[in-house]
Amino acid sequence: MKRRDFVGLTGLAAGALFLPSIPGFGHGLLVDPAQLLEPGLDVAQKKRLADAGLNAAKAAGATYADVRIGRYLNQGIFTREKQVQNILSSESFGVGVRVIANGTWGFAATNDVSDAGLAKAAQLAVAIAKANSKVQKVQVQLAPQKGFGEVSWKAPIQQNAFEVPIKQKVDLLLAANAAALDNGANFVNSALFQVNEQKYFASTDGSYIDQDIQRIWPTFSVTAIDKASGKFRSRQSLSVPMGLGYEYLTPKAADKIAGPAGSDVIGYKNSYDILEDATRAAKQVKEKLTAKSVTPxxxxxxxxxxxxxxxxxxxxxxxxxxxxxxxxxxxxxxxxxxxxxxxxxxxxxxxxxxxxxxxxxxxxxxxxxxxxxxxxxxxxxxxxxxxxxxxxxxxxxxxxxxxxxxxxxxxxxxxxxxxxxxxxxxxxxxxxxxxxxxxxxxxxxxxxxxxxxxxxxxxxxxxxxxxxxxxxxxxxxxxxxxxxxxxxxxxxxxxxxxxxxxxxxxxxxxxxxxxxxxxxxxxxxxxxxxxxxxxxxxxxxxxxxxxxxxx
Structure with a gap:
């Protein structure tokens, strides 16, 4: 992790420590959010670069090689009660080359995304494989895999979360916080994680695969305190991280599934109502303060x-x-x-x-x-x-x-x-x-x-x-x-x-x-x-x- 990444992450206040480790931020540089919308390399450029790596690997003695050109974009927005705690955007771009030489795996990576950079990484991967082969007891046996030629796959999203203005996303999180506070919560943290993996894979099997993957995760934690006794109870969101775009945060009635009668629980399918969930969470944590303790x-x-x-x-x-x-x-x-x-x-x-x-x-x-x-x-x-x-x-x-x-x-x-x-x-x-x-x-x-x-x-x-x-x-x-x-x-x-x-x-x-x-x-x-x-x-x-x- 770079020093500035560390400084940015430590800006999260103690109240946000319930949040999980932030996916992706340890593998990228913090950037201006606008940079996340810039186009990456086109497919023709990726294919030319990949071929440079594959050819260099074969020339160095590899019997198999694959190249992965990856651009990884991440954004996290963090709030607590009525204020924004942090907004972090990161980008990571580079290439990994994996080879088999002398029946042994070798791997090298570089952020020098050029013909020369890929060739150098491929040569290093082969050198590592040959060195490893001196102690390898059983040779790698790959299951056969046909090449697919030039193909692509893209997540079927309706709205790219990175294109949604940050203010709109912040306003939604703060509205969820307000809903929890208005219904009896004493503390609330919320966050929104967004990920975009732009991955290009090429191999000596004859595949050139371009993929664009999107993920999103809204989440929160609500806490209520009984000041007389000092007891407190919390409930985290019932959201689910999904491979969807920002449309996930546009709730649809058909996507809501009620728990059993009397439970006051709502589940969500392909869309999520963060305001409703935060409201229910606040009411539930207050009820948890006086709930009966289970008999084993x-x-x-x-x-x-x-x-x-x-x-x-x-x-x-x-x-x-x-x-x-x-x-x-x-x-x-x-x-x-x-x-x-x-x-x-x-x-x-x-x-x-x-x-x-x-x-x-x-x-x-x-x-x-x-x-x-x-x-x-x-x-x-x-x-x-x-x-x-x-x-x-x-x-x-x-x-x-x-x-x-x-x-x-x-x-x-x-x-x-x-x-x-x-x-x-x-x-x-x-x-x-x-x-x-x-x-x-x-x-x-x-x-x-x-x-x-x-x-x-x-x-x-x-x-x-x-x-x-x-x-x-x-x-x-x-x-x-x-x-x-x-x-x-x-x-x-x-x-x-x-x-x-x-x-x-x-x-x-x-x-x-x-x-x-x-x-x-x-x-x-x-x-x-x-x-x-x-x-x-x-x-x-x-x-x-x-x-x-x-x-």
């Missing part, structure tokens, strides 16, 4: 998609990354209990209601692209069918390791200066086939808890034993929501939890959860991923009280 025990859980996405991410998405399964990767999320030997035994991952699909295709999802970062066309494939593990997430140099002939198209790099590697695609729980509403699901529960929003969690190094919290919790008694609860978390292991999956609502309730900055690797990289699901029921799950006094 076994409960049937009804989990909202915004909450369930995190559980899917940690207990399914990460453990099925093949590099973790094979023991090549353990950073941030550990390895995996779901080894090849475990899979061979045919052990159940969950109940027959558990059907998990992986993809990088779903429109509006964070992971949606046409091709991954090693030129593989994206697709959909099954990971778990009726509770049985049937496949993993893999890339070109992993396929042969599990006896398969093609990549799944889930290779990704966070920037031009980082090497691409296996990352989680969108991983989603299929909705139920039979028509089932959330209210119908709740009506069949005698003793349960409805949970919306994701909170703190912990999970062990093999993605097996875990504990999850949430944002808001409601007691279910004899088929009805009876009031808000506090101090709720549930504990289980992955097989036990997914084995308790009893029902999933139908497609009409299906929506995304998502994460803007999923970390992995060393040096660490960040990627964005979505998880789709409908509201789901899990029977007899162990619920604990998270430590505050009961009653």
């Amino acid at each position: 025990g076994k409960y049937d859980l009804v989990l909202d998609p915004h909450h369930l996405g995190l559980t899917i991410h940690e207990s399914v998405g990460h453990p099925l990354e093949l590099d973790r399964v094979l023991g090549y990767e353990a950073n941030f999320a550990g390895t995996s209990f779901a080894t090849l030997a475990w899979k061979a035994k045919g052990l159940p991952y969950g109940s027959k209601q558990m059907n998990i699909v992986a993809d990088k295709l779903q429109p509006g999802s964070l992971g949606a692209v046409g091709w991954d970062d090693e030129g593989v066309k994206t697709k959909e494939w099954n990971l778990i069918e009726q509770g049985k593990l049937v496949n993993y997430e893999k890339i070109r140099d992993q396929a042969a390791m599990v006896g398969q002939k093609e990549s799944d198209g889930c290779c990704y790099s966070q920037s031009w200066e980082d090497v691409q590697f296996q990352r989680m695609p969108n991983v989603s729980l299929k909705p139920g086939a039979a028509k089932l509403s959330v209210d119908e699901m709740v009506s069949k529960i005698d003793k349960g808890i409805y949970i919306a929003g994701n909170g703190s969690f912990s999970i062990d190094q093999q993605r097996y034993n875990f504990q999850f919290g949430g944002q808001v919790f409601y007691a279910i008694e004899k088929g009805k929501i009876t009031g808000m609860l506090e101090d709720v978390a549930y504990q289980a292991n992955t097989q036990e939890f997914w084995g308790s999956l009893a029902a999933t609502c139908d497609q009409s309730d299906y929506r995304f959860a998502g994460f803007f900055n999923d970390g992995k690797g060393q040096p660490s990289q960040s990627s964005a991923v979505s998880h789709g699901s409908a509201t789901s029921r899990f029977n007899a799950v162990n619920v604990i009280n998270t430590g505050r006094k009961l009653g």
